[in-house]
Amino acid sequence: MSISKNIDEILNSIPESVKLIAVSKTKPKEDIVEAYEGGYKIFGENKPQELKQKFEALPKDIEWHFIGHLQTNKVKYIAEFVHLIHAVDSLKLLTEINKQALKHNRIINCLLQFHIAKEESKFGYALNEAQDMLNSEEFRNLEGINIVGVMGMATFTDDQDQVRSEFKQLKTNFDVLKTEFFKEKADFKEISMGMSGDYQLAIEEGSTMVRVGSSIFGTR
Numbered sequence: 001m002s003i004s005k006n007i008d009e010i011l012n013s014i015p016e017s018v019k020l021i022a023v024s025k026t027k028p029k030e031d032i033v034e035a036y037e038g039g040y041k042i043f044g045e046n047k048p049q050e051l052k053q054k055f056e057a058l059p060k061d062i063e064w065h066f067i068g069h070l071q072t073n074k075v076k077y078i079a080e081f082v083h084l085i086h087a088v089d090s091l092k093l094l095t096e097i098n099k100q101a102l103k104h105n106r107i108i109n110c111l112l113q114f115h116i117a118k119e120e121s122k123f124g125y126a127l128n129e130a131q132d133m134l135n136s137e138e139f140r141n142l143e144g145i146n147i148v149g150v151m152g153m154a155t156f157t158d159d160q161d162q163v164r165s166e167f168k169q170l171k172t173n174f175d176v177l178k179t180e181f182f183k184e185k186a187d188f189k190e191i192s193m194g195m196s197g198d199y200q201l202a203i204e205e206g207s208t209m210v211r212v213g214s215s216i217f218g219t220r
């Protein structure tokens with residue numbers, strides 16, 4: 001199977017309203033070019049320097065998503081061009097994204113990452129922490145960032161009920177924030193959840209963006 005065929009198959013199996021992020025992390029530029037030449041232009045990466053290198057080498061109409069944990073001191077590598085940062089999990093990070101965005105005369109779209117998995121090592125907010133952050137004066141003063149939704153990663157398990165209940169939790173958190181903070185804000189509408197193993201389940205539970213890597217580019 002070719003990369004482009006894999007992408008087309010996935011696109012054909014998901015609603016048009018759901019955005020597919022083709023996760024190209026660790027894969028060579030040639031793989032991205034193959035997808036691009038097949039007509040696909042939305043890619044996700046999780047290492048800032050790797051993303052910057054790929055951005056510089058590849059066509060400029062690619063929409064780049066940063067999907068992994070982002071360290072504050074590395075925001076500078078991607079601030080100039082990144083389309084969406086999926087996994088914001090602290091005010092400190094958001095403050096730095098704001099600073100770098102203003103430096104480049106941009107407003108950077110961000111998702112708030114929630115901790116929905118059982119594993120302790122995963123990053124992300126609890127609902128009350130996100131509410132506190134959104135209520136803070138520091139947050140309200142940030143003019144270079146735009147919060148457009150939420151993101152989460154389910155537990156790595158074969159237990160579908162477990163995964164489903166975690167996706168439901170993320171959807172609930174989204175609904176709470178929408179009601180409490182973003183009611184009038186039409187572009188707060190994204191729920192980034194679902195990867196190769198669970199994107200159909202995620203879509204059933206309300207995902208608007210799926211981040212799919214190995215089902216497109218092969219195992220890493």
Ligand SMILES: *Cc1c(COP(=O)(O)O)cnc(C)c1O
Pocket residue numbers: 023025046067068153194195196197211212213214215
């Ligand atoms: C690697 C990664 C993905 C894609 O995972 P696959 O299982 O290869 O589809 C999705 N989201 C994040 C945050 C990732 O780091």
